[in-house]
Amino acid sequence: MTEHRDVLLKGGRLLDPSSQLDGVGDLLVRDGKVEAFGGSIAAPDGALVIDCKGQVVSPGFIDVHCHLREPGREDVETILTGARAAAAGGFTAVCAMPNTDPVTDNQAAVGFVLKQGRAAEAARVYPIGAISIGQKGERLAEFGEMVHAGAVAVSDDGKPVVSAQLMRTALEYARTFGIPVADHCEEPTLAAGGAMHEGFVSARLGLKGIPAEAEEIMAIRDILLARLTGGHVHLCHMSTKGSVELIRWGKERGISVTAEACPHHLSLTHEMVEGYNTNAKMNPPLRTAADVEAVQQAVKDGTIDVIATDHAPHHNDEKQREFSDAPNGIVGLETALPVNVTWLVKSGIVSLSTLIERMSCAPARLFNLPGGSLRRGSAADITVFDPDQAWTVDPSAFLSKGRNTPYGGRILHGRVGCTLVDGRIVYQRMG
């Protein structure tokens, strides 16, 4: 890596919920740390000065849930392209789910993800280790060695932990290492064969539905197991009104449960599937307007702690198929900010400050990661963005290899100007 050069972010709106900072001023970065902020700061000799007038300067976004596909499916994404796409989306760090091929279920595999992430010199990449060996749901993977090698959490994401006993053990065992156990909540027999949310749209289209209860049953199981064990359960991609009510129930009782929601579940409904649109196919599926509204409110009141992308690139050939055969998932890293700004901030549901809390501060806190703050001495992981700028989503311009998005052609608000990781510019938009 090159020597650090001072960077002066000039005249932006400094917005950092972790220190209740909100005001126009300069911010100086030195040696990869926030050196000073507020008021007018004179540019040190040799400093790179970036004009941030009209832009928000916030702690960098952290995505606790994405799929970078390496190793195994380098044709659809690599850690390099994923980390660059993340930086372009304003993310300074991402957590890579372990459902790769082979599965990231041991210290060597964790080390590989870290090595590829460092080589990318874009967003930081943190590995999440598997809960069970091969994500088979049978035997625990070696949490201790994986954490020692750099894993920040464990998850069998892509699949639920079917066995309640295994989930219980994972929550207990994880306590030694102070990591969250992230679960993909899906009761497999109820969800079997399902291609979209179960409701009137699925009934009309003749597609097998996944009822909201398939998610909710596992959500409450995990919450109760967290109560039993004292372990930290993190519920991935919560999508239903019932789920947020159950999480609220758990939090009110002091149970160690945290939860994430995805931008698509905060913006789109199951009607998007009309016409058998495979770019509206993901798991959990898009739900009803009432669910979207409830999850939005949960983001507002903190029942949902973090917004995570569940970035899931797929090859176009795989998505250009009969709906029931197409794979689940959409890309999200490069549309997360504008989707959240458009549907949550512009619509007046949450403040920009709350959005930054959910996209940056809370993920750093819950997963014990650097960043998430502009305080003096914090890692200079910083995102500069224009919350008002409108632009048309053009999937062909993504840095991700994935083009599978339901937002193509939409005009969204909020655009990243530049992204700094460890005080270095890893992304700067041209023009």
Added chain:
Amino acid sequence: MSAPLGKDLLGLEHLSTEQISLILDTAEPLREISERAIKKVPTLRGATVVNLFFEASTRTRISFEFAEKRLSADTVNVATAASSVTKGETLVDTAKNLEAMKIDMVVIRHASSGAAQFLAERIESNVINAGDGTHEHPTQGLLDLLTLRRKFGTLAGKRVCIVGDVLHSRVARSNIWGLTKLGAEVAVCGPRSLLPNAIADFGVQVFDHIEDAIQWADALNVLRLQLERMTAGYIPSQREYNRVFGVSRERLDRAPRDLVIMHPGPINRGVELDSDVADGPHSVILDQVTNGVAVRMAVLYLLAGHAPALAEAAKGGDR
């Protein structure tokens, strides 16, 4: 001239009442062609139709083939086992290859809901949905409508109950849309495990007891109960299904009026429908089969861009 139905027939949900009536009105005179000694008119001479069947079907495929041949189209049948799909070719590649051979229409039967639309969006040829997964089977819906309309004169205000496995039935969905659009009152009856959870949103009434459905209805459209519903655990046994939901002479005898009995076939005799009912005086099951050819001729004719009024003229073919 622009085709009155648009490019494709994918389902009845998005057709207007006028378009459905037009198909039925067109089918009426075409019905007569099948009564002739020489059952052929030159209307689609030179047109190539591919019957692309990814799922086993005997009666629907034969019905389409008769309809195509009686309109003088050249037809090719492609069945799953013989196709390159088993070699891993995708649906979109199959379609593009067929189209490269300069065809005019594709009739598709496929196990995936939405497959017909998928194909229609990717090729220039007209696409007719001959049943896609559990979505729609529009020509079956149309032949059911024609059969009932011929029986009742009009569907307005008539009460039709669809009995059985509505959850997995493309016939049921096409029937619900078609009947509703033509002004019939529609109900469904079956075990709740075989009805969509959101069934009420279709604007239909639900009967939990076949006896109540029989009291209410003017006609029953009895669906086939697939054996795999038992193995998948939706209901315990065919035997119990027959005892609880089977349409029997005894049950029909308690009805306040004679009910018209329909079935899309093939019938599981003694399961959803008893033989004496299926073969009884109020069964129109074979009329459905006859009307199926006429309705499919009408759809082919209209999609090919022929003017509705010419249906009458088509009667004037070779006798």
